[in-house]
Amino acid sequence: MDRSRRNFCLGAGAATIGAAAGTAMPASAAPGGAALRRDGDPAHRWAMVVDVGKCVGCQACTVACIMENDVPENSFRTIVSTYEVTEQGKAGSYMLPRLCNHCEDPPCIPVCPTGATFQRRDGIVVVDNTVCVGCAYCVQACPYDARFINHETQTADKCTFCVHRVEAGLLPACVETCVGGARIFGDLNDPDSAVATLVRDENPKVLKPEQGTQPRVFYLGLDPRFQGKVDGTPTLWRPSNQAHAEKEHA
Amino acid sequence: MDNHIVEVINVTREVAWLPWAVQYFFLIGLSVGGLLLSLPGYAFAREDWRALGRTALLVALTCGLAAPVALLSDLHQPGRFWHFYVVLRPTSWMWWGSIFIPLYITGLLVYGWACFREELQAHGRVDSRLAALYRLASLGGGRNDALIRAAGLFALAGALLVALYTGAEVAVVKARPLWHTLFLPVQFLMTALAGAAGLVLVLNRFAAGNDRAVEVRANRLLAGFLGGVMLVGGLWLALGLFGLDATHAEALGSVAGSEAWRVTAVWAVAATALPFAIAVAKPAGTGLLTGLIALHGAWMFRWTVFIGGQTVPKTGAGFYDYALPAGPEGLLGIVGTAGLWLFLLIALTAILPSPRRPAPAPARAAQAPAGTVAAAE
Numbered sequence: 001m002d003r004s005r006r007n008f009c010l011g012a013g014a015a016t017i018g019a020a021a022g023t024a025m026p027a028s029a030a031p032g033g034a035a036l037r038r039d040g041d042p043a044h045r046w047a048m049v050v051d052v053g054k055c056v057g058c059q060a061c062t063v064a065c066i067m068e069n070d071v072p073e074n075s076f077r078t079i080v081s082t083y084e085v086t087e088q089g090k091a092g093s094y095m096l097p098r099l100c101n102h103c104e105d106p107p108c109i110p111v112c113p114t115g116a117t118f119q120r121r122d123g124i125v126v127v128d129n130t131v132c133v134g135c136a137y138c139v140q141a142c143p144y145d146a147r148f149i150n151h152e153t154q155t156a157d158k159c160t161f162c163v164h165r166v167e168a169g170l171l172p173a174c175v176e177t178c179v180g181g182a183r184i185f186g187d188l189n190d191p192d193s194a195v196a197t198l199v200r201d202e203n204p205k206v207l208k209p210e211q212g213t214q215p216r217v218f219y220l221g222l223d224p225r226f227q228g229k230v231d232g233t234p235t236l237w238r239p240s241n242q243a244h245a246e247k248e249h250a
Numbered sequence: 251m252d253n254h255i256v257e258v259i260n261v262t263r264e265v266a267w268l269p270w271a272v273q274y275f276f277l278i279g280l281s282v283g284g285l286l287l288s289l290p291g292y293a294f295a296r297e298d299w300r301a302l303g304r305t306a307l308l309v310a311l312t313c314g315l316a317a318p319v320a321l322l323s324d325l326h327q328p329g330r331f332w333h334f335y336v337v338l339r340p341t342s343w344m345w346w347g348s349i350f351i352p353l354y355i356t357g358l359l360v361y362g363w364a365c366f367r368e369e370l371q372a373h374g375r376v377d378s379r380l381a382a383l384y385r386l387a388s389l390g391g392g393r394n395d396a397l398i399r400a401a402g403l404f405a406l407a408g409a410l411l412v413a414l415y416t417g418a419e420v421a422v423v424k425a426r427p428l429w430h431t432l433f434l435p436v437q438f439l440m441t442a443l444a445g446a447a448g449l450v451l452v453l454n455r456f457a458a459g460n461d462r463a464v465e466v467r468a469n470r471l472l473a474g475f476l477g478g479v480m481l482v483g484g485l486w487l488a489l490g491l492f493g494l495d496a497t498h499a500e501a502l503g504s505v506a507g508s509e510a511w512r513v514t515a516v517w518a519v520a521a522t523a524l525p526f527a528i529a530v531a532k533p534a535g536t537g538l539l540t541g542l543i544a545l546h547g548a549w550m551f552r553w554t555v556f557i558g559g560q561t562v563p564k565t566g567a568g569f570y571d572y573a574l575p576a577g578p579e580g581l582l583g584i585v586g587t588a589g590l591w592l593f594l595l596i597a598l599t600a601i602l603p604s605p606r607r608p609a610p611a612p613a614r615a616a617q618a619p620a621g622t623v624a625a626a627e
Contacts, residue, residue, distance in 0.1 A: 057259075059259075076261045079259070079260065079261045080259070081257070081259060081260045081261075081565075081566070082257075082258045082259040082260075083255050083256065083257055083258060084255070084256040084258055085254075085255050085256075086252055086253060086254050086255075086256075087253050088252070088253065089252050093258075094255075098261075098565065107424060107425065110341035110342060111341070111342050111343070111344065111422070111423075112339065112342060113334055113337075113339050113342040113344040113345035113347075113348065114330075114333040114334060114337055114339065114345075115337050115339060116333075131330075131333060132327065132330075133325050133326075133327045133328075133330045133331065133333050133334070134325050134326025134327040134330075135324075135325055135326075135344060136266035136267055136326070137342070137344050137419075139263075139266040140266065140267065140423050140425065140426065140429075140560075141423055141424075141425055142425060142564075143424070143425035143564055144564060144565060145261070145263045145563060145564040145565050145566070148263055148264070148266070149264075149266050149326050154326035154327050155326065155327060207565070208565075211424060211425070225255065228565070229504070229563065229564060229565055229566070229567075230255060230257060230565065230566060230567045231255065231567065232254065232255030232256060232257050232567035232568075233254065233255065233256045233257060233567060233568065234257055234566070234567050234568025234569065235257040235258060235259060235260045235262075235566065235567065235568070
C-alpha cells in the first residue's frame with residue numbers, strides 16, 4: 001500500500017479501519033453521545049487486538065491486572081476464559097482473553113443515571129467512582145459481562161485499559177506481561193500502529209457484533225462458537241460466592 | 251462424532267441487582283395496582299367500589315411508602331442517592347425513575363389524605379384525647395370529591411409514569427434477551443394488578459372487616475388480571491417457541507435447556523391458572539387463598555426476572571449459581587422490607603381503623619349513621 005493511499009484511508013479516522021473489520025465507525029461520527037466525551041486526547045483512539053492463537057492461557061494478564069489495579073479478591077477486570085474443545089473425538093484447549101471492549105457505542109453509558117461512567121475522547125470507557133452510586137445498571141447493560149460491583153468501593157468497576165499507565169506512556173499491565181504477545185495495544189488513529197495495521201489487514205472479529213456496540217477490542221483467530229454466549233458445559237471452577245460473602249461480612 | 255465444549259475457567263459475575271430490587275419492583279407494582287383499584291371508589295365516587303377502594307388505598311399507601319426504602323437499599327452507595335438530582339441524564343430510565351418516584355409518592359400521599367379526610371374529620375368529632383390531632387390532620391374539612399378526583403388523577407399520572415419507567419428500565423437492556431422484550435412492561439403491570447388484587451383480598455380478610463362483597467369483586471378483578479397475565483405470557487412464549495422473533499427465541503433458548511427454569515415455568519403457570527380457576531368458579535369464600543397465591547405469583551415473577559435473569563451468563567456457558575445470602579443483601583433484606591410494610595400497615599390501620607360496616611337491614615335503626623367510623627382509641 002502506498003503512503004498516500006494509506007493516508008487517505010486512515011486520514012478519515014478509524015472509520016476506514018473499522019470498515020475493513022466490518023464493524024467500526026469513526027469516533028467523531030459515533031453514536032451514543034460522542035459529543036459528551038470528556039478527558040483524554042482525541043488525537044488517539046486506543047484499542048486492543050488479541051491474537052487468540054498466541055494465547056497460552058497462563059493467566060499472567062489476569063494476575064497482572066489484579067496487581068496493577070488492586071482488583072478485589074474474586075473479581076476480575078480481565079480473565080482468560082479457557083475451554084476444552086472436543087472435535088471428532090480429539091480434545092484441545094481454546095483460550096479467549098476477555099475484558100471491557102471499550103466500545104464505540106458503549107451501552108453502559110446511556111443507562112448510567114449519574115454520569116459516573118463515561119467515555120474519554122480517546123475512546124477509553126471509565127467509571128468515576130466518586131460519583132457512581134453503585135446502582136449496577138451499567139453492569140446489566142454490558143453485553144460482555146465485563147463490569148462488576150467492586151465490594152471495596154461499592155461502585156461499578158471494569159477494565160480501563162490501565163488508563164493511568166497509558167497516560168504515562170506505558171502499556172496496559174496485561175499487555176506488558178503477556179508472555180505470548182497475544183495482546184497488542186495501540187492507537188487506531190495512528191496508521192502505522194500495530195493495532196491499526198492488524199485491524200486494517202487481518203480482518204479481525206469482535207465479540208457479539210449483533211449487539212451493535214462496535215467493540216474496540218478485536219480478535220484474530222476468533223472461533224465463531226465463542227463469539228457470543230458459549231454453548232457448552234459450564235465451568236469446572238468458579239470463585240466461591242460463599243467464600244466471598246463470608247469475607248464481605250467477616 | 252463427539253463434539254462438545256467444556257468451560258474450564260471463566261469468571262462468575264454475581265447478581266448485581268439484589269433481592270432489594272425484587273422487593274422494590276414488587277412493592278411499587280402493588281402500590282400502582284392498589285392506586286388503580288382505588289380510583290373508581292374514590293376518584294370517580296362510585297359508592298359500590300368504595301369499600302374495595304379503601305382496602306386498595308391501604309395497599310397503595312403501605313406498599314408505596316415501603317418501596318423506595320427497598321430501592322435505596324439496592325444501591326451499593328445509598329448515601330449518594332442525591333447524585334441523581336444534580337445531573338440531567340435523560341438517556342437513563344433509572345434517572346427518569348428518580349424523578350417519577352417522588353412525583354408518584356407525593357401524589358399518592360395527597361390523594362390518600364384527600365380520600366381519608368372524611369374519616370379524619372369523623373375521628374375528630376369523637377370524644378378522644380387524639381381528636382384534636384385528627385381535626386388538625388383533616389385541616390378542618392371533610393369529603394371533597396373534587397379534591398379527591400384532582401389528587402387521584404395526579405397520582406394516576408405518577409403511577410402510569412412509574413409503571414412505564416419500571417418496565418422500560420428493564421426492557422431496554424439489550425444485553426439480556428430475557429429482559430429485552432416489549433412484553434415485559436406489560437407483564438410487570440399485569441402481574442402488579444394481580445398482586446394488588448391479591449393483597450386487597452388478603453387485607454380484606456385481616457385488616458378491613460372481611461367484607462364479602464369486596465371479596466367477590468376483588469376475586470373477579472383478580473381473575474381478569476390473571477387472564478391478562480396468561481394471555482401476555484402465552485404471546486411471549488409463542489413468539490419464542492415458533493421463532494417469530496429473534497430476541498424472544500434467543501431468550502427462550504437461553505433457559506429452555508435448564509431443568510430449574512422448566513420447573514419454574516410450570517410453577518408460574520400453576521400459580522396463575524389455579525387462582526384464576528378458583529376465582530372464577532368460587533369468588534366468595536376463597537379470597538384468602540386466591541389472594542395469597544396471586545401475591546406469591548407477582549413476587550415470583552419479579553424474582554425470576556431479576557435474580558433468575560442475572561444467573562444467565564452473557565458470554566459464559568451454562569448458568570451462574572445463586573444462593574440466597576442470609577444477610578442484608580439477601581434474606582434479611584426481604585424480611586426487613588416485609589417488616590417495614592407490616593409496620594406501615596399496622597400504623598395506618600391503627601390511625602384509621604376500618605369503618606364499621608352497616609348492619610343487616612332489620613337492625614339498621616340501631617346502628618350508627620352511615621359514614622360514622624369507629625373511635626380510634
